[in-house]
Amino acid sequence: xxISDKKSEKCFRSxxxxxxxxxEVPRLAEFVDAACEAVGFDMSTTMQMNLAxxxxxxxxMDYAYPPGTKGDVCIEAVAGEEGLVVIISxxxxxxxxxxxxxxxxxxxxxxxxxxxxxxxxxxxYMDSTEYRREGDRNILTLTKKRTN
Amino acid sequence: MKTTFxxxxxxxxxxxxxxxxxxxxxxxEKDMQVLYNCxxxxxxxxxxxxxxISSSGLRLFLGLLKVAKPKGSRVCISGLSNDLRQxxxxxxxxxxxxxx
Numbered sequence: 391x392x393i394s395d396k397k398s399e400k401c402f403r404s405x406x407x408x409x410x411x412x413x414e415v416p417r418l419a420e421f422v423d424a425a426c427e428a429v430g431f432d433m434s435t436t437m438q439m440n441l442a443x444x445x446x447x448x449x450x451m452d453y454a455y456p457p458g459t460k461g462d463v464c465i466e467a468v469a470g471e472e473g474l475v476v477i478i479s480x481x482x483x484x485x486x487x488x489x490x491x492x493x494x495x496x497x498x499x500x501x502x503x504x505x506x507x508x509x510x511x512x513x514x515y516m517d518s519t520e521y522r523r524e525g526d527r528n529i530l531t532l533t534k535k536r537t538n
Numbered sequence: 539m540k541t542t543f544x545x546x547x548x549x550x551x552x553x554x555x556x557x558x559x560x561x562x563x564x565x566x567e568k569d570m571q572v573l574y575n576c577x578x579x580x581x582x583x584x585x586x587x588x589x590x591i592s593s594s595g596l597r598l599f600l601g602l603l604k605v606a607k608p609k610g611s612r613v614c615i616s617g618l619s620n621d622l623r624q625x626x627x628x629x630x631x632x633x634x635x636x637x638x
Contacts, residue, residue, distance in 0.1 A: 412560045412561055412564075412594075413561045413564075414561070415559045415560045416559070416561055419557070419559065433621075434620075434621050437590060440590065441590070441625065444559060444560060444592050445592060445593055448560045448592075493629070493630075494630075495629060495633070496633070498634070499603045499604055499607055499634045500604070500607075502600060502630075502634065504597050504600060504601065507593040507596055507597070508594075510628075510629070511592075511593060511625065511628065511629070514628055
């Protein structure tokens, strides 16, 4: 989604940088709540955005950097006329989550594996998920359109 | 996020309060250890006051089921809000647990 200069004057734009520590997730929730409020999303959509964005960010925190090493994840939220755009970036190992996350939800408890659910939820709740690698950065763009 | 635990009519009941996000899942996993000694007794996960759950929390529920089911325990989930029920539907968890 591109946002023209004229619109960007009116729209909400906010940045958050977190270390790769999942105990920082509550700060992410505050950030997402503020962005969703700026768009005017209802409570259900706000919960879904929290879920999708948490899953994407935690995935970076858990897997982008080698175990025991520090790294950051940057989150930019733009709330405009069209809805919410969230850009999540990191300088970790190349990883494209948009091609993952197919989970067979019909399997029994014994057969179900523990992984993959987070990325599946991210993909289901966002309208679009786009990944690109730019230099040493993973850049994931998540979009949720305004419905009303 | 907090949990409470009680034994009632030979059933193990754990109630969840607040947001079960990835940060809260670390402590919640420890809280849930008491349920692993179910020995065939049924387990009730009371979600009436659960506001939010992400995949880290769903993993804890699935992990419990994988331990409890072979021991002959039923795992029931009660009080899911409509929003949370949708998450459970989407992930196929409504087929795995008894949703009451």
